[in-house]
Amino acid sequence: MSPVFSNLLAQPGVALAAEAAVKIAVVIVVLMGMVAYTVLAERRICALIQDRLGPNRVGAFGLLQPIADSFKLLLKENVLPGHVNRFWYVLAPTIAMAPPLLTLAVIPFGNTLAGFNLVIADLDVGVLWIFSIASLGVYGIVLAGWASNSKYPFLGGMRSAAQLISYEVPMGLSVVSVFLLVGSLKLSNVVAYQAGTWLIFKAPLAFLIFLVSAFAETNRLPFDLPEAEQELVGGYNTEYGQMKFALFFLAEYANMIVASALIVTLFFGGWQVPFVRVEAFGPILAGALGVAAFFVKLLAFIVFFIWVRWTLPRFRYDQLMRLGWRVLLPLALLNIVATALALALKLRA
Amino acid sequence: MEAALFHLFSFLTLAGALLVITRRDPVNAAMLLVLTFFFMAGLFVLAHAWFLAAAQILVYAGAIMVLFLFVIMLLDAKEETRRCFGRVAGVGALAVGGALLAALAGVIRDGRLWRVPAGDAEGTTAAVGRLLFNTYLLPFEVASVLLLAATVGVIVLIRAPRRPDDAPPSA
Numbered sequence: 001m002s003p004v005f006s007n008l009l010a011q012p013g014v015a016l017a018a019e020a021a022v023k024i025a026v027v028i029v030v031l032m033g034m035v036a037y038t039v040l041a042e043r044r045i046c047a048l049i050q051d052r053l054g055p056n057r058v059g060a061f062g063l064l065q066p067i068a069d070s071f072k073l074l075l076k077e078n079v080l081p082g083h084v085n086r087f088w089y090v091l092a093p094t095i096a097m098a099p100p101l102l103t104l105a106v107i108p109f110g111n112t113l114a115g116f117n118l119v120i121a122d123l124d125v126g127v128l129w130i131f132s133i134a135s136l137g138v139y140g141i142v143l144a145g146w147a148s149n150s151k152y153p154f155l156g157g158m159r160s161a162a163q164l165i166s167y168e169v170p171m172g173l174s175v176v177s178v179f180l181l182v183g184s185l186k187l188s189n190v191v192a193y194q195a196g197t198w199l200i201f202k203a204p205l206a207f208l209i210f211l212v213s214a215f216a217e218t219n220r221l222p223f224d225l226p227e228a229e230q231e232l233v234g235g236y237n238t239e240y241g242q243m244k245f246a247l248f249f250l251a252e253y254a255n256m257i258v259a260s261a262l263i264v265t266l267f268f269g270g271w272q273v274p275f276v277r278v279e280a281f282g283p284i285l286a287g288a289l290g291v292a293a294f295f296v297k298l299l300a301f302i303v304f305f306i307w308v309r310w311t312l313p314r315f316r317y318d319q320l321m322r323l324g325w326r327v328l329l330p331l332a333l334l335n336i337v338a339t340a341l342a343l344a345l346k347l348r349a
Numbered sequence: 350m351e352a353a354l355f356h357l358f359s360f361l362t363l364a365g366a367l368l369v370i371t372r373r374d375p376v377n378a379a380m381l382l383v384l385t386f387f388f389m390a391g392l393f394v395l396a397h398a399w400f401l402a403a404a405q406i407l408v409y410a411g412a413i414m415v416l417f418l419f420v421i422m423l424l425d426a427k428e429e430t431r432r433c434f435g436r437v438a439g440v441g442a443l444a445v446g447g448a449l450l451a452a453l454a455g456v457i458r459d460g461r462l463w464r465v466p467a468g469d470a471e472g473t474t475a476a477v478g479r480l481l482f483n484t485y486l487l488p489f490e491v492a493s494v495l496l497l498a499a500t501v502g503v504i505v506l507i508r509a510p511r512r513p514d515d516a517p518p519s520a
Contacts, residue, residue, distance in 0.1 A: 088376070124473050128403040135411025139383070142415070146376065146422045154422075161419050165412065185474050 023120045027104055035253045036066035038302055042253075045303065046310045076242040081148075084239060088147035093240070093247035096140025100254035103130045107261050108188050109294050110271045113287035118271070119188065126187040127179070130262060131172055134217070137255065138164040141236045144248070148239035156235030159317065163216060163223065166324040171213035173332035174206045177339040178266055191270035198274075200267040205335045207267045209328050214259040216324070219252060221309040223320060260301035261294075268297050351395060358391040375421045379414060386410040400477045 040055070040062060047054025055062040080086065106126045110118030123129050138161055145157015179185055181202060182193045193199070200207045216223040237248045264270060271290035278286040315323070365385035372378040386409045393402035434442075481489050 088380075123399065125399045125403040128400070128407065128474070132403050132407035132411055135407055135415075138411075138415050139380075139418070142418055142422070143376075143380075158419070158422070161415055165415060168412070 019116065020120060023116075024105075027109075027120060028101065031101070031104060031254060031257065032250075034257055034302075035250050036070065038253050038257060038306075039069070039249075040066050041302070042306045042309075045306045049307075049310045070246070073243055073246040078242055081239055083149045085147040085149060088143045089239075090244070092140050092144035092147060093244045093251070094140075095143065096137060096251040097247050097254070098140075099133050099137040100251060100258045102133045103258050104261070106130060106187055107258075107265055108191055108270055109261075110291035111287055113284070113291070117188075118287070118291065122186060122188045124186055126185050126190075127175060127266075128185055131168070134255075134258075135164075135168055137251070140248075140251070144240065145236040148236070150239050152233045153236050153238045156238070160219065160236060163219075163320065163324075166321060167213045167216035167223075167328075170209050170324060170328035170332045171217060173329070173336060174209035174213065175266060176332075176336050177203050177206045180336070180339050180343055187265055187270075191265060191272065194269040194272055198267060198269040198272075203267070203335075203339065205331065206339075207263075209332050209335070210266070211263065212323075212328060214263060215305075215308070216320070218255045218259050218305075220256060220305060222312040222315050224309075224314060256305050257298070257302060260298050260305065263301055264294065264297040270294060355392070355395050358388050358395065362388040362392065376418065379418050379421055382417075383410045383414045386414070400474045 043065075044054040044056075044062065055065045058064040058068050080089070105120040106123050106129050108117075108119035108122065112118060141160040141164075142157045145153040145155070145160070148154065178190065178199055181199065182190050184190065190199075215221075237245055240248060271294040273289050273293040276289075278289045280286075281289065362385055365381055365388055369378050369381045369385060372381060386405060390402040390405045390410075393399075393405060
């Protein structure tokens with residue numbers, strides 16, 4: 001290492017920035033790789049469920065299929081329909097892709113490894129940051145629907161806006177009980193709290209509400225009304241093609257992975273390894289085992305998301321709204337009151 | 350560094366707000382307002398008011414402006430871009446704007462809001478919660494009742510009693 005470079009790194013701000021930059025690069029590369037292979041997993045698992053084979057020609061077991069697909073999408077001719085509002089039409093896919101990338105910053109994917117905290121930014125307002133950034137994803141879909149200047153995308157965009165806003169409410173309220181228990185919004189504290197028992201055993205109702213809302217927030221079946229093919233042709237992305245379409249597609253899968261990561265962190269102990277005291281293996285191995293535990297749980301949830309999609313039929317729009325406002329919202333409120341009462345009684349006793 | 354960022358975000362906030370009121374197209378104006386909220390959240394972060402910054406984005410940019418956009422898109426936005434305002438409306442707008450500016454100038458000259466050292470505001474979630482549920486408990490609860498009243502009002506309005514002659518077709 002040249003002396004100029006090491007001197008530069010010795011400055012506290014620079015070292016911090018360099019560490020953050022490396023973590024950001026690693027997380028984005030891992031996320032995009034996972035997105036690509038989640039798409040393949042989805043195709044293979046759905047084929048399995050429908051007694052087909054799925055894409056198995058490109059590479060062994062079809063493992064090179066995502067690479068072929070991404071080159072196809074990247075190399076397609078860039079077509080801009082004449083009837084669209086150009087500015088928002090081009091910007092909308094980017095707006096849809098940004099939230100999942102930004103929310104990942106606060107999710108701890110491990111404890112510490114070689115002295116580095118395995119989280120990009122452990123914010124004091126952790127989960128609040130995730131909710132605030134995730135709530136912006138709806139702009140991408142709404143603007144895409146509106147800027148396309150076409151009936152079906154517009155209907156899809158409007159549906160999506162109503163759905164996302166409706167399910168943000170029970171989702172946000174369901175985690176309140178988690179924070180009553182933990183006493184902090186910081187995700188590293190939430191994970192540390194679950195060293196003994198996972199929060200799913202202490203707040204099962206909150207987990208159920210959060211899970212259902214997560215399916216709705218990520219536009220996955222049984223709540224994929226914004227892109228219901230039989231009713232809306234393709235929904236908000238009907239007028240999109242090439243890489244612009246691919247960005248919407250990637251955003252949907254990235255959202256699913258982030259939602260899975262959040263569920264794992266909030267309710268399934270994050271990077272905590274169950275039943276084993278990993279500290280006994282020394283710091284390096286313990287850190288690596290934590291990361292491995294996080295990814296195993298994450299993959300399990302991704303498979304669960306895919307499994308549900310190919311098993312359940314779609315809700316009708318009025319059923320979706322009724323479930324959100326009349327079932328999940330009162331349940332979430334009840335859950336908060338019950339948790340708060342239980343905690344208050346425990347404090348008094 | 351912090352001073353430079355403060356000036357940058359202040360400038361962007363003001364520029365964004367100015368663009369919001371000068372755009373003709375309501376969708377562009379609404380999205381510029383979202384952007385302005387972001388820059389304001391940046392200012393909150395510089396004041397170490399983390400909770401306020403997150404709440405600002407969550408509530409204003411993520412929820413309220415989405416509903417604004419929803420309504421703008423459902424109404425015909427093209428009509429709005431063509432509409433011109435008369436002289437009376439112009440004078441009225443100037444008067445209201447001038448009064449607001451005068452009120453702001455009064456507060457600034459008062460000086461109480463003027464000097465807050467950067468990072469002195471306690472902005473962690475716990476600090477904000479302590480303030481809301483101790484010092485400001487009553488105003489906080491009153492504000493929630495106000496919002497409830499508005500919600501009930503909307504429901505009453507959309508469920509206005511039908512005239513007896515247009516009874517529902519069935520039952």
